[in-house]
Amino acid sequence: MLPAARATLMAALDAGWADPRRLYAEGRSARTLLDQAREVLAQGLGARPAEVSFLPSGPAALRTGLEGLRYAGRRRGARMVATAVEHSAILTTGRYHAAAAQDPSLFAEVPVDALGRVNLSALEQAVAEGGTVLAAVQSANGEIGTRQPLEQAHALCRTHGIPLLVDAMASLGRDPITEHFDVLAGDARSWGGPSGLGVLVVPERTRWRRPGPISDVEHGRTDVEPVVALALAAAEAWRQTEANRMDQSTLSSATIRRLRAAAHDLPDVDVVGDPDDRLPHVLTFSLLYVDGEALVIELDRRGFAVGSGSACTSSTLKPSHVLAAMGVLTHGNVRVTLPLSPIAPTLDDGVSRFIAELPDAVAAVRAHLGASDL
């Protein structure tokens, strides 16, 4: 979280603690603060305040966005389309509905190329099929960084009258705002806000309806009251991050280029994702003969926190569905996500040390498996 967002959160716990639905002074003041936060984010997202709802997390917003489009389209059908690299909140929900109806055709997963980019003609074929009620395409993949061609995806969905659900969890605060969506979901963490706040944007033109009883919370799009202090902190983080986004993007891109060059220099490496049309702050690579879990632990011991999509680092012992869909090496996977500069002012030093120590860390893990001379 950005330091300014943290300060806002702490102050807001005092000022905005009351239930915004109550009529006493503290309640009204909490309502005013919540409305202000909504206005800031709506303006930033190019939406009206009534189109923006706060949910308990990005994935919750995404799943709610999906269910509302599905329910609104129930008279036309129940078939959903998503890229094979969507967030698991989309994929598990889609597979669940198909399995519950005992009809695998109700959820189509559209393949991606080796860079992780959706195959547009396969997407068009999928949305053209009868009974389709929505398509889900992410703005960019947070695991590999590759951006998706949203403009083309939205155009072809529109041609077939299919609403497009966009998962912008990886790109908000890092990339320019997109206008190519019919429903959009995001997570405050991606722009330096707090955990525990998702945003759901449902423009007035979109046919959307939440299944279940009618709710008066957040324009009827959830039944969970948002935490006012979290919304305020998210709005403050948005202000700061958007004001510096261009500089931040230039800085992150330069750092990722350094890291990418260092990764390429490692022996037997698969550097993953589009080299150019990508998020500015993410780098992923996979190393032959490396146990991903051992490498994450080795790097952690040296003071570096990295992610991994390797099977051994996941609770299910299955490799990342994103890496698998791309056909790249899944073992020995390392994912570097750069924090925003105000969160990590000494990032450059850390990156230099990481680049210096990475070859040694990789060699140590390979040697441990007796794989030094393969």
Added chain:
Amino acid sequence: MNPASDLVDPIEVDARGLRCPLPVIRLAEAARDAPAGTWIVVLASDPAARHDIPAWCRMRNHELREMTEVAEMTEVSDSSRADVAPTEGDHPAYLRFVVLIRPQR
């Protein structure tokens, strides 16, 4: 092109029961001293092998000739391995890969 059933003296790498990245390491060990034209048959039950053995072939410029799912523990050449527990869920009991070693640059 040889059909995989007519392989000439293939090297067999039985990596069933081994977790990633060990199946790929066993394959690479077998390939290290093998001359170009050698056939290697790999058996692996780890779910990552489905993606990682093809990726190894691509990265090392060898040829993956075949990948077959073997649903049950048939064709077990080493009977001591027949007790290897199959992996859970929707994965087959194991996968059988046929790899052709190519000349290295």
